[in-house]
Amino acid sequence: MFKKLILLVVFMLVNVVYSQEISILVFSKTAGFRHKSIESGKQAVQKLAVKNNWKVVYSEDSNLFNDQDLSKFDILFFLNTTGDILNESQQNAMKSFFAKGKGFVGTHSATDTEKDWPWYVDMLGATFKSHPKQQKATLHINKEHGHQAVAHLNNKEEFFDEWYNFKDPVAKHVNVLATLDESTYSGKQMGMVHPITWYHHYDGGRVFYTGLGHTNAAYSDERIVKQIEEGIKWAAKITDVNTLTNKWTNLLKGDPYKNWDVFMGVPHNSVKGLPNVDPKSNGMKGEPLGLNKDPKKVFNFVKEKKDKHSVHITGEIYGALTSKQEYENYHLKLKVKWGEQKWAPRLDAKRDNGLLYHCTGPFRQFWNVWMRCQELQIQETDMGDYYALGGATSDVPTVTVEENGKPKKVYGIDGELKAGSSKRSFDNEKKHGKWNTIELITYNGTSLHIVNGKVVMALFNSRHHVKGMGTSPLTRGRIQFQSEGAEIYYKDILIKSINGIPKKYNKYLNQ
The missing domain is CATH 2.60.120.560 (Exo-inulinase; domain 1)
Structure with a gap:
């Protein structure tokens, strides 16, 4: 029993030493449809915060989008935001946040947000258009980038969610981590290639997005929570993506x-x-x-x-x-x-x-x-x-x-x-x-x-x-x-x- 206690203490100390403290603003303001899963998403992030020694502020106050307040954070997390939620000065503060090398994470309806702001649309890489009924679908997982957000997944994974069709093809500048197999569900509109999870660098910052996250159950699915956790770590520069080997x-x-x-x-x-x-x-x-x-x-x-x-x-x-x-x-x-x-x-x-x-x-x-x-x-x-x-x-x-x-x-x-x-x-x-x-x-x-x-x-x-x-x-x-x-x-x-x-x-x- 004593040995087990010692091992537990050592394990906890190691976790503290190797956890990098970051500050996250989880922003869930909605000016359109409001997802009931927002509260479940907050609870999932809070568990990750305790696990990783992160500081998290949960807010729907757009007034935080100024240079002084945003400078306190390493990550902006748009958790199922919708609609036009930032005025021009707040948008400029968000641009400055990116220019300082900070990170952004978005889930699901982050693509149904600020759809008339070209910088945001480019930053995120896609804009919501429509969706069929909630249903199961198969995702093809792309591991060639070595991104930890999909390292734990099989080459094919089945999820139940609300699958977004995007207004235009997903931007060329994103690195796709998962695509929807449109033959496995009804209501698809994107064609042969339908990205649903990706990452990229944009305007000085790091961006991670997943189209998953409509349902309450999504934030209890360990596969999705792990994906969000690793997306945050990458966006915060705790981890990096290395696509190279010692061969040319x-x-x-x-x-x-x-x-x-x-x-x-x-x-x-x-x-x-x-x-x-x-x-x-x-x-x-x-x-x-x-x-x-x-x-x-x-x-x-x-x-x-x-x-x-x-x-x-x-x-x-x-x-x-x-x-x-x-x-x-x-x-x-x-x-x-x-x-x-x-x-x-x-x-x-x-x-x-x-x-x-x-x-x-x-x-x-x-x-x-x-x-x-x-x-x-x-x-x-x-x-x-x-x-x-x-x-x-x-x-x-x-x-x-x-x-x-x-x-x-x-x-x-x-x-x-x-x-x-x-x-x-x-x-x-x-x-x-x-x-x-x-x-x-x-x-x-x-x-x-x-x-x-x-x-x-x-x-x-x-x-x-x-x-x-x-x-x-x-x-x-x-x-x-x-x-x-x-x-x-x-x-x-x-x-x-x-x-x-x-x-x-x-x-x-x-x-």
């Missing part, structure tokens, strides 16, 4: 839209064939075209052999091909070559389309189009240079190595950043029109920029500035390929996880 993954294989989003910036005044282009636009100020809105087809996936693709970027409008996933501790390898076309406002400048990594925060952080990030510069004669965008920074010391029996400085400008940038040690780019191999190796805040097999830059202590709090590590994020006024081609974009910087590069790591 081709990010242009199969359906490329499975791995990539496109964000388009502000058209320059020289852009033709688009409505409402500001005749005074410099390509930076104004309203961006937005997420997966590329009317000029600046980004194009070209089908190659064996289900692989290449990427053609025209460069006409500033934009970013952006990975749907965040990555950390990896080796990225790709091939790149220049095209011929150049566009205003860079007609007289070098061709330039950088590789951005550790990208976090909203789009529009830099020049109204790119995220906060580190940059491996891809520019004519300057491949491998370093730039820091949107508040990012790194240490770039000069390092001397022995080459052909003689000492040589291999990167940095006297070990200092100048205006957020640093030159590579030498130009190792091939002649115009030839394919170049670019590699990025990044591990725990240290990064190597490698051009055609040669290390031309090393960075240490990757971090970003946090307003009023100094700096914070910047070691994880999305990947972006710029469109910045020049035609360019990419192919063979390969990535794999690593457990450290390969030993053969040790000579570059001595600060």
Whole structure:
């Protein structure tokens, strides 16, 4: 008995140590249909809060949606909200909440909320249209992302719920975790593919949604409660999704839209064939075209052999091909070559389309189009240079190595950043029109920029500035390929996880 008591105490202490305290605002205001299951949902969340040492506030007061009050929370949980529940200033406060890297969780009728607010519709990924009677249906579970919200489920699961048909196809920028098998119930309207649970990154924040949760019984179903629990943990950055292994993954294989989003910036005044282009636009100020809105087809996936693709970027409008996933501790390898076309406002400048990594925060952080990030510069004669965008920074010391029996400085400008940038040690780019191999190796805040097999830059202590709090590590994020006024081609974009910087590069790591 005494031993069992000791083990119980140890178990409880371990749970306390490894539980990460977060604050959640469970918001259940309704301006339309009110679900009787809201109270059951609150009870389920409260049990999870006790289990995980979370702080939870339950409210239907929209006045909490201001910068000061929302700053107290890590997660917004829209529990079966409905209708138009936020005014314009409250909506802006919610946008600011996302911009600070916070998280959002929505259940069931969160998609029947703020249906006339475009930002919210894009953020959530779908809008409720209709539903048939409550009934059983089979869900197909997608585990390829490694998301813990579905790790406990079988490949097929049957649930009883109220199954939503959405107004439009679910947005391309979401990562689908479960789809409804429309052959297993009546009243379906979405077609062959009917997502019902998903996650994604949006405007700086993390978003998790499940269409389950109409009934009281749903919040007593351990499968659904576990899904909500893990959705909260991911949205709060307690857990991460890692889609990589130690083997190379081709990010242009199969359906490329499975791995990539496109964000388009502000058209320059020289852009033709688009409505409402500001005749005074410099390509930076104004309203961006937005997420997966590329009317000029600046980004194009070209089908190659064996289900692989290449990427053609025209460069006409500033934009970013952006990975749907965040990555950390990896080796990225790709091939790149220049095209011929150049566009205003860079007609007289070098061709330039950088590789951005550790990208976090909203789009529009830099020049109204790119995220906060580190940059491996891809520019004519300057491949491998370093730039820091949107508040990012790194240490770039000069390092001397022995080459052909003689000492040589291999990167940095006297070990200092100048205006957020640093030159590579030498130009190792091939002649115009030839394919170049670019590699990025990044591990725990240290990064190597490698051009055609040669290390031309090393960075240490990757971090970003946090307003009023100094700096914070910047070691994880999305990947972006710029469109910045020049035609360019990419192919063979390969990535794999690593457990450290390969030993053969040790000579570059001595600060």
